[in-house]
Amino acid sequence: MIRFIDLFCGVGGIRIGMESQGFKCVMSSDINTECQRTYEENFHELPLGDITKIDAKDVSDHDILCAGFPCQPFSISGKQKGFEDTRGTLFFEICRIIDEKRPKVVFLENVKHLIHHNHGETLAVILSKLEGLGYKVSWEVLNGSDFGVPQNRERIIIVGSRTGKFDFEKIKTIPRGRLIDFLDSDGDFEYLDSGEYTLLEATKQQPGSGLIFAGYRNKSIRKVGVRPGTEHLSRVHKQPNRIYSVYGIHPTLPSQETSGRYFILTEDNRVRKLTLNECWRIMGFPKEYKKISAVGEQYKQLGNSVCVPMISAVAEEINNQFFKEVNKQ
Ligand SMILES: C[S@@+](CC[C@H](N)C(=O)[O-])C[C@H]1O[C@@H](n2cnc3c(N)ncnc32)[C@H](O)[C@@H]1O
Structure with missing residues (x-):
């Protein structure tokens, strides 16, 4: 059983993608109570709250650490230091848990703009910190529209592994969909x-x-x-x-x-x-997903989330490259 943790879990878009490959979620965390409520309704698990208050030793053992973390500037550069220079940022919280738990794979997701953030410094620090923690790291900008959903949604995906570099080239894309095929027929x-x-x-x-x-x-x-x-x-x-x-x-x-x-x-x-339902659909959420928050809150939740089929496709390759029997080291 491959176990993952879902940090900055929001409403669980990454979780659905990871679970689609048979991975099992063993811990989740989000500070937002409306996200927590929606998450609990769907996954029958109330996420823990503020990550800064969670002791890394209390985090369940896991194979993959997943985090769609908020993008923040790193004010101090100093790439050669430990990870002290990211202290005070939420990325530091991820490093703290990685350092303690040493998961085999780290999966990070963020907006495409992360590449240009702080003149490229933010991404450079992230990559170098992960390398410093013993990971071989690769990243790519992927677009939801390459995974069947009719939405131009570009996101950076960073994958780190203790055993080898993740090869993005192997990810299977899905032909582009059209909005017309994702609309409600009446309403x-x-x-x-x-x-x-x-x-x-x-x-x-x-x-x-x-x-x-x-x-x-x-x-x-x-x-x-x-x-x-x-x-x-x-x-x-x-x-x-x-x-x-x-x-x-x-x-x-x-x-x-x-x-x-x-x-x-x-x-x-x-x-x-x-319609709101159509918005959830073009994020790739399954039709049985329960939306319980107020309308404005739902727009915020889905806008903060991920195109689920894109995450499933990456998860499938993470499985193939790092966890299938033949690839185990
Ligand atoms: C970009 S969203 C991630 C959305 C998620 N990938 C999904 O599919 O819905 C970032 C999340 O980080 C959460 N967050 C911000 N600060 C946090 C903190 N200190 N501890 C835990 N979660 C936090 C926000 O509430 C938000 O839901």
Whole structure:
């Protein structure tokens, strides 16, 4: 039995992916009580709270440490030091547990921006700390849209192992889905009136990304500080005003968008909001997943979470490369 711990577990997106490969969760932690409530409802386990209050010696033995941790700047560089220079950051909490428990594999997930954070210093410190703790580390930016869900969601995945470098090339991708195949067939949809939006004469396929830009909502235009003649661009460029065709994919669902202003141009040429359920679906959550928090809270939870099929695909390769009998060292 391969055991993992689920740190910064949120609502358990990483857990679902890991469990899909038969791995068993032996401990979870999140400070947010609404996430804890949702997690308990689904996994029948109340996550422990603030990681900074958990003694590493009390953490259950495990083979894989998983953490989709919040991204914070590391103010002090000093890559050659122990891990004292990350003290005060949540990454330090992960190092503390790794140092005590020595799991065979470490799996970290974060926003793509981590690469550029603090001019690349944050990622450099993370990698060097893991190496200092005895891990061979590799990382890659993966996109949810390469794993069957119709969402452009790029995330950095860092895998460290005590036995060998993880090979991202072996991860099996899944053909890109289209929004239209992930929508509710009926329901109480929130349509916009035709006066509330402007459609482009021809939709614009954004090269490579799979996004098809179809129009924008006619919200008031910001005029202050905007160059004359370019006023309309401010509403086109503001993400919550943009409308995307259901024949393509959707941009990243961010955690800050707590009112779910995600608008799509449907098959019958009408514009409506994605429903909350559709948002969970394009994160790849299974239909039996129980959502119990208030609406705004759910938008935050799913925006903070992961595309589940992407995690499953990485977990499958972690299993193949580090735990299958033939690969055991
Ligand atoms: C990016 S989210 C991870 C979401 C998760 N991967 C999922 O699938 O839902 C980061 C999480 O870290 C939690 N967090 C922040 N500070 C924490 C702390 N001191 N102890 C435990 N959890 C913390 C937040 O509540 C949040 O749910």
